[in-house]
Amino acid sequence: MTKLKEIFSYLFFGFLTTLISILTFGLFNAALGEKLYLINNIFSWVISVAFAFVTNKIYVFRSLEWNVKILRTELFGFVGARIFSLVLEEAGLFLLIDIMKFNSFETTVLSFSITGGFISKIIMQIVVVITNYFFSKFIIFKKSN
Template sequence: MMDREMRIEDKVPIGKKDIFDKIMGLPVLNIFEPFYKKNKEMLLYLFFGGLSFIVSVATYAFFNVSLGFNVLLANVLSWVITVMFAFLTNRVWVFDSPTNNIKEFIIQMFSFYSGRIVTLIIEEAILVLFIDILGFGSIVVKVVAQVVVILLNYVISKIFIFRKN
């Protein structure tokens, strides 16, 4: 598999540049290319984690504030949408973790969702404690909880789900 062979100096598969590699190769941005190549996974996780953060907070605000749904129900609905988005972006761009067949894909997706269920439970506990019990503002608590969840999700994804064999 020649196009999956790794070059030692830059860790980008030979013959396989994604959209982000191409952007970083542009004349103005190419001065950052060495830093990007060295930290690509982390930078892409921060980028897509930031987008997931926006999706999560926006959908939560929509369900909780706009529609008046209960804090926990709004969070679960937001979680479903955000996890679908995160799985696709993490699998394709962040961890570059293709599968060889449908069985591997289902196992990977099941592992991803299982890890996210763990952090959903943690997030729900944070929301109950700080919103329902202590009376803090819903959106502020959701934002803080998302920071905790994004960090935990990275660790879970890196160690258990998209690990390189």
């Protein structure tokens, strides 16, 4: 697989993963309340990581080995890296929302309310996508590259 195709695939599936993360974050915020944003983010993270593992393994890095030992190594490495990026994201959300008070911002675009919490989530998703690419490319799925 060419480098460009791999990067395009990662960005495409990363976009879908980010979309899933943002949509589920919004759903959990609506269902449980925005005051629980850190808990809501963890719920959205679990759903997103499951999707990301499958798409990264199969479609991005073409790691088609299903041997239990290899699968376990990839899965634990993937989840471990994603836990790191979750902590990074949670810290970033806390910094942006609670410390920098992004939550005081709100505007409406095409009848949709855009809050500072939502913007904070998007900013942190960009950081997470970049961090996760490096973990996946150079550590988790490196043997299949």
